[in-house]
Amino acid sequence: MMEGVASNLISNLIERVLLGKVNVNDEILATIRQFYFFDDGILGLISQLAENDYPDPELASKILVEFNDQEAKIREMLHDCTRKYRNNPDVSLDVIFQLESVAEGKKSIRRRIQDRVNYYLQTDDMINPEFLRNMIAEVKQLNEQIEALDQAIRLTSRK
Numbered sequence: 126m127m128e129g130v131a132s133n134l135i136s137n138l139i140e141r142v143l144l145g146k147v148n149v150n151d152e153i154l155a156t157i158r159q160f161y162f163f164d165d166g167i168l169g170l171i172s173q174l175a176e177n178d179y180p181d182p183e184l185a186s187k188i189l190v191e192f193n194d195q196e197a198k199i200r201e202m203l204h205d206c207t208r209k210y211r212n213n214p215d216v217s218l219d220v221i222f223q224l225e226s227v228a229e230g231k232k233s234i235r236r237r238i239q240d241r242v243n244y245y246l247q248t249d250d251m252i253n254p255e256f257l258r259n260m261i262a263e264v265k266q267l268n269e270q271i272e273a274l275d276q277a278i279r280l281t282s283r284k
Contacts, residue, residue: 149215150278153224156206159199160231161271162264167192167238171264174245175257185246192238199235203228217281223274230267234260 162168170188173180180188207225210216237260245252 157271175254
């Protein structure tokens, strides 16, 4: 589901590039959308596990496979996102610093999700609901940070 949203955004961006209507803010917006954790993906799975509501194994597997398969693409985007814009005078330092913060948060959260959630679903170990609730809070905080950055970029794009 998230993949569909992301691919639509990328398709829209490509179309705008071909029409010569893309700017650096459009690129950044498309990038940060890739960093957002949507409820119908891994965030929903973690929420279910935190409530000791074990999801359908096929659905859990599908979500985890999609999450894990995106690793290389996300890692590359995280690595490139701030370096790409540092020397661009059209990108404010504030946006660059926020991008760096979002990228670090995404990297950290992805790593912990992969380590812990994959482990829980592949072993018979007890799930630590408190750990997962803390993880959910961190994900929601990162999502709020992404939403604020999205809003700030859109506001500056209108000027």
